[in-house]
Amino acid sequence: QSALTQPPSASGSPGQSVTISCTGTSSDVGAYNYVSWYQQYPGKAPKLMIHEVSKRPSGVPDRFTGSKSGNTASLTVSGLQAEDEADYYCSSYGGNRDMFGGGTKLTVL
Amino acid sequence: EVQLVESGGGLVQPGGSLRLSCAASGFTFSSHWMHWVRQAPGKGLVWVSRINSDGSAISYADSVKGRFSISRDNAKNTLYLQMNSLRAEDTALYYCSRGGSYSLGDYWGLGTLVTVSS
Numbered sequence: 001q002s003a004l005t006q007p008p009s010a011s012g013s014p015g016q017s018v019t020i021s022c023t024g025t026s027s028d029v030g031a032y033n034y035v036s037w038y039q040q041y042p043g044k045a046p047k048l049m050i051h052e053v054s055k056r057p058s059g060v061p062d063r064f065t066g067s068k069s070g071n072t073a074s075l076t077v078s079g080l081q082a083e084d085e086a087d088y089y090c091s092s093y094g095g096n097r098d099m100f101g102g103g104t105k106l107t108v109l
Numbered sequence: 110e111v112q113l114v115e116s117g118g119g120l121v122q123p124g125g126s127l128r129l130s131c132a133a134s135g136f137t138f139s140s141h142w143m144h145w146v147r148q149a150p151g152k153g154l155v156w157v158s159r160i161n162s163d164g165s166a167i168s169y170a171d172s173v174k175g176r177f178s179i180s181r182d183n184a185k186n187t188l189y190l191q192m193n194s195l196r197a198e199d200t201a202l203y204y205c206s207r208g209g210s211y212s213l214g215d216y217w218g219l220g221t222l223v224t225v226s227s
Contacts, residue, residue: 021219030197034211034212036210036212036213038154038214040154044207045204045215045217045218045219046154046204046214047217048212048214048215050211051210051211051212051215052210052212055210057210057215064220074204087153089153089154091154091156091212091213093211096167097156097168097169097170097171098144098156098159098213099156100146100153100154100155100156100213101153102153103153103154
């Protein structure tokens with residue numbers, strides 16, 4: 001059982017938008033603005049897509065946006081493209097420990 | 110170019126020990142928090158441990174506390190994970206990552222595979 005809860009799957013057609021949620025508690029997601037999102041292709045290392053809730057590293061398309069409300073963070077992918085099909089993980093700082101969500105497999109239909 | 114290269118994985122019997130290393134280059138290693146993250150075959154990412162820039166602050170996941178020990182040698186630009194009393198459930202690909210931008214990894218290595226089996 002992961003510390004952060006994500007839906008196991010999400011899907012959308014090319015050009016559509018999809019939002020993936022990440023639910024924690026008032027001790028982690030709700031307490032700190034240190035939520036990050038990662039993209040992982042099969043057999044590859046994860047890639048940082050969003051840090052500090054909503055900041056994009058250089059090179060990440062602006063189709064990827066992050067937000068947070070209370071104990072739930074969200075990643076929205078707009079204008080879905082075939083290359084966005086991957087696993088997505090959230091993470092949060094939690095004081096004396098860090099944690100990931102269980103991951104969401106995003107399928108582009 | 111930032112590079113993280115893990116080594117030290119392999120096949121070990123239950124109850125055995127391994128020491129993983131992560132050689133860092135392309136950035137000022139001594140300025141960054143570092144993490145170990147693992148991923149069992151076909152499963153998700155799991156945070157294992159973190160260490161701050163000078164090694165004075167360390168945290169572990171409950172599942173490894175008391176069995177694993179993280180350390181670093183800033184003179185050698187190397188991160189370590191000493192793993193003792195290994196269990197079958199510790200079988201995974203172990204990644205080291207740089208904790209930049211308040212994340213669990215703005216740069217990642219390719220991982221080293223640890224298999225615990227008799």
